[in-house]
Amino acid sequence: MANDTRAARLENLWDDGKATGMSESELLLYRSNLLGSDKRITNYGGGNTSAKVMEKDPLTGEEVEVLWVKGSGGDVGTIKMDGFATLYMDKLNALKGLYRGLEHEDEMVGYLPHCTFNLNARAASIDTPLHAYVPKKHVDHMHPDAIIAIAASVDSQVLTQEIFGGEIGWLPWKRPGYELGLWLGRFCEENPDARGVILESHGLFTWGDTAKESYETTLEIINKAMDWLDTRIDGPVFGGPKVKTLPAEERRAIAEKLMPKIRGMISETEGKLGHFDDQPAVLEFVGSNRLNELAALGTSCPDHFLRTKIRPLVVDFDPENPDIDKTVAGLPDAIAAYRKDYAAYYERCKHANSPTMRDPNAVIYLVPGVGMISFAKDKATARISAEFYVNAINVMRGASSVSAYQGLSEQEAFDIEYWLLEEAKLQRMPKPKPLAGRIALVTGGAGGIGKATAFRLASEGACVVLADIDDAALEIATAELSSVFSKDIVRGVHLNVTDEAEVAKGFADSVVEFGGLDILVSNAGLASSAPVEETTLALWEKNISILATGYFLVSREAFRLFRYQNAGGNVVFVSSKNGLAASPGASAYCTAKAAEIHLARCLALEGAEAQIRVNTVNPDAVLRGSKIWTGEWKEQRAAAYKMSTDELEAHYRDRSMLKRSVYPEDIAEAIYFLASDMSAKSTGNIINVDAGNAVSFPR
Structure with missing residues (x-):
């Protein structure tokens, strides 16, 4: 922030050409998306925007004033028209006569639905009165780092x-709600020339008579704060550096060691997903002299606090003498101490009607010389929590350089974290999907069965790593899944299952992306067909290398990680009917597939005591979507059965007991069953998905 050049200031992106012809509500959407496109203006999900628009009442046909305001839980950067709540202004003003005072302000939220215009189902947020009672048509409420650095300073009012001067006012800390809305309204009445107000430890309100004026005022005020901070911050920040920053490769290696250990310790009640961040702002903070002092103060802005908890956990690691084994050995005590401290905070601050204590584990883990690790119930939340703490770092950087930084008081922080209205919002959240919080790695992930499996697991809430040797197909498959789900939950890694070093690297990359591993689907494969006297040694070794050695290598790496993480694990082998029943002209393939099945049995025995389950799915004749049928295998199998390739699908269907074709999605369904808790008491088992084939019955 302090080192930004003039070119790094917020740029006015308003385009009169685009804005011409837009309605007031469309201009609100346009302005909101522009403001939310830059994280220096507001963080994801933070802040809100509004416009007071004249609309035709659907009952009376009369023109009435309607407040359009970002709805509860929305994000201004990505919001659409249906993300805004709409409320009658006359009814919002009438609420003032119902207000019974500060002790009863939360009940005012219950009146907001009665003010709804045009049966809009979008729930209004707690900040609605703050927008309603500012007597300006367009209002922006943002959380810029530069402004909050001033707002979170001990000398906040003086600095403002x-x-x-008088163009921007200042109001002392007040939890968001109805009372603060009345405060803002009074401030505007008493200061008619003011263009906005800074809320202590919170953020910025600005306004204008038009959408463009409001937008440009917001940018102007933030840029002015950035300019001022630049002139005042000179020399080392955070007390200067205390420890060195490790090279990028070493930082990732340390994160790889820490993330699964931490994840295993904090995932007792629900699965956690991790995120690693080592951007310059983070490294400057975690390597500084004032790291422990400032981290202990917690965050200031309510949005920061709700995402990052009362304070982070600073991991005991010395990059000057990096002993990762010592750090890992100290993690259990450090995490237990954090939990104890959190429980004590809860007991000190709770009220008679407070919700029960939630997860006492830290969200943010700061590692000197390495970076920041965050954990949450899903990848997106872990990433966003990290983004919020970067905002907090920027705030501490500015505030501690020009004044003294102050976080929220412990009681205020608690009252926000355990706010009954916040608890009600949490209770309305949908029930987690069966694989929420779990991480799956699928080898052969770009092929038919692999991709179908990734789709099935992701649809049930899992984060998925697609591992494949075919980079072009991998890129396509990763893009497909990302478009359906999100970029947060899908990763692609190049992985040759026969290369020991590549397997290790692929798993390491997956760990740093998501924090660990829960499910391995070993699916990489090939198919070959030749009479034994025509089977070359190279063909034999290729089958064994990919289908036996490859399955061994990825399983060994998974077992090492599962045991290190100490939270159990799940391995599903994709073998074949040919692993149980011989086929003519495919001795190399059948032998390697039989080896897979027996390896799975051995691993089931070895893994049971560590709650590592190993099961096998045996497909047969999956022609559609399967990459192995696009090469010579199809011709070879047709030749073996003395028929044309066009007859193969019907041949396999008709020879089955159920007379049905088998598709990749059918295999994926069996894999999902074995990877989920529906089969929690099954290990060492085989599920045939072959439409019925008596010669391959397991017993």
Whole structure:
């Protein structure tokens, strides 16, 4: 922030050409998306925007004033028209007569649905009165790092006056709600020339008579704060560096060691997903002299706090003498101490009607010389929590350089974290999907069965790593899954299952992306067909290398990680009917597939005591979508059965007991069953998905 050049200031992106002809509500959407496109203006999900628009009442046909305001839980950067709540302004003003005072302000939220215009189902947020009672048509509420650095300073009021004079006012800390809305309204009445107000430890309100004026005022005020901070911050920040920053490769290696260990310790009640961040702002903070002091103060802005908890956990690691084994050995005590401290905080601050204590584990883990690790119930939340803490770092950087940084008081922090309205919002959240919080790695992930499996697991909430040797197909498959689900939950890694070093690297990359591993689907494969006297040694070794050695290598790496993580694990082999029943002209393939099945049995025995389950799915004749049928295998199998390739699908269907074709999605369904808790008490088992084939009955 302090090192930004003039070119790095917020750019006015308003395009009159685009805005011409837009309605007031469309201009609100346009303005909101522009503001939310830059994280220096507001973080994901933070802040809100509004416009007071004249609309035709659907009952009376009369023109009425309607407040359009970002709905509860929305994000201004990605919001669409249906993301705004709409409320009658006359009814919102009438609520003032129902207000019974500060002790009863939460009940005012219950009146907001009665103010709804045009049966809009979008729930209004707690900040609705703050927008309603500002007597301006367009209002922006943002959380810019530069502004919050001033708002979170001990000298916040004095600094606001020094920087902005009378054009921007200042209000002391007040939890968002109805009372703060009344405060804002009074401030505007008493200061009619003000263009906005800074809320202590919170953020910025600005306004204008038009959407464009409001947008440009917001940018102008933030840029002015950034300029002022630049002139005041000179020399080392955070007390200067205390420890060195390790090279990028070493930082990732340390994260790879820490993330699964931490994840295993904090995932007792629900699965957690991790995120690693080592951007310059983070490294500057975690390597500084004031790291422990400032981290202990917690965050200031309510949005920061709700995402990152009362304070982070600073991991005991010395990059000057990096002993990762010592750090890992100390993690259990450090995590237990954090939980104890959190429980004590809860007991000190709870009220008679407070919700029960939630997860006492830290969200943010700061590692000197390495970076920041965050854990949450899903990958997106872990990533966003990290983004919020970067915002907090930027705030501490500015505030501690020009004044003294102050976080929220412990009681205020608790009252926000355990706010009954926040608890009600949490209770309305949908029930987690069966594989929420779990991480799956699928080898052969770009092929038919692999991709179908990844889709099935992701649809049930899992994060998925697609591992494949075919980079072009991998890129396509990763893009397909990302478009259906999100970029947060899908990763692709190049992985040759026969290369020991590549397997290790692929798993390591997956760990740093998501924090660990829960499910391995060993699916990489090939198919070959030749009479034994025509089977070359090279063909034999290729089958054994991919289908036996490859399955061994990825299983060994998974077992090592599962045991290190100490939270159990799940391995599903994709073998074949040919592993149980011989086929003519495919001795190399059948032998390697039989080896897979027996390896799975051995691993089931070895893994049971560590709650590592190993099961096998045996497909047969999966022609559609399967990559192995696009090469010579199809011709070879047709030749073996003395028929044309066009007859193969019907041949396999008709020879089955159920007379049905088998598709990749059918295999994926069996894999999902074995990977889920529906089969929690099954290991060492085989499920045939072959439409019925008596010669391959397991017993």
